[in-house]
Amino acid sequence: MKLAATIVGSIKADLQAEMRGIEKAVVAGVKEAGDGLKGSLRKQVVSAGLGTRLARTWRSRAYPNKGHDAASLVWSKAPQIIRTFDEGTVIRSKSGFWLAIPTPAAPKRGVGGKRITPANFPEHRFGPLRFVYRARGPSLLVVDSVRVSAKTGRVGRRTKGGAFTRTGRMKAGIATAVMFLLVPQVRMPKRLDVRRAAERWSRRLPSLIGRHMQSE
Numbered sequence: 001m002k003l004a005a006t007i008v009g010s011i012k013a014d015l016q017a018e019m020r021g022i023e024k025a026v027v028a029g030v031k032e033a034g035d036g037l038k039g040s041l042r043k044q045v046v047s048a049g050l051g052t053r054l055a056r057t058w059r060s061r062a063y064p065n066k067g068h069d070a071a072s073l074v075w076s077k078a079p080q081i082i083r084t085f086d087e088g089t090v091i092r093s094k095s096g097f098w099l100a101i102p103t104p105a106a107p108k109r110g111v112g113g114k115r116i117t118p119a120n121f122p123e124h125r126f127g128p129l130r131f132v133y134r135a136r137g138p139s140l141l142v143v144d145s146v147r148v149s150a151k152t153g154r155v156g157r158r159t160k161g162g163a164f165t166r167t168g169r170m171k172a173g174i175a176t177a178v179m180f181l182l183v184p185q186v187r188m189p190k191r192l193d194v195r196r197a198a199e200r201w202s203r204r205l206p207s208l209i210g211r212h213m214q215s216e
Contacts, residue, residue: 022213027070029209031062034072037201041074041194048191050085054078074198088190098182100141105148105155106179118180126155129179141180148175 038060045055057077064070076082083089092099100118110120118141121129132140146155155177 023070025209025212027062027064028212029205030070030072032208032212033201033205034060034062034074036204037072037074037197040197040201041076041192044192044197045082048085050191054081057082082192082194084188085190086192086194088188090185090187092185097184098139099184099186100180100182101138101186102180103178105177121179126177126179131182138181138183140178141182142176142178144176145174146177148177 038058041058042055045058046052058074059077060072060074062070062072084091102116106116107122108116110116111122112120114120118129123129126143126146129141129143132142134140143155148155
């Protein structure tokens, strides 16, 4: 009886040790998969030309199997931006019919230092915006009688006294500049594929767990 109890106890201890090894391998494999997915998504954002700042919004956190299955959570701190480029979202104006897209000629910041829009456009510097309807292509918001550099294309302050000389000729360097393109909506191009990256790391999970089991 003592021999049988010893054998049974030994087998039980071996099984428990084996289970602990499997649990550790699962936790390590799941964590590695989560970290790998985060890294892949960060590289994907950078490769899409969306910048390292957005790439760093991807985060991951591993949860060990204490009373539940091991898990890794991967998420972005800028989910709306990520979703826009992952799904190819259609963007429409929230406050009107037109969606205003600044051109390179428009200043980067408006009145108050905020991102430029028609509402905060610095008319004190460039003059009032003028609406130009076009049946084909986007309509425009332009400013008249502004100085435009022939070398850089930069738009300067609005000229005083109008755009024409007394003889009726256009003053040198004076032009009408397009500040905004007006469109009903814009479809953002699909530049990310979060699902594909997640599925790739999900398929790799068994081999990751197996590798950690072999190292135990």
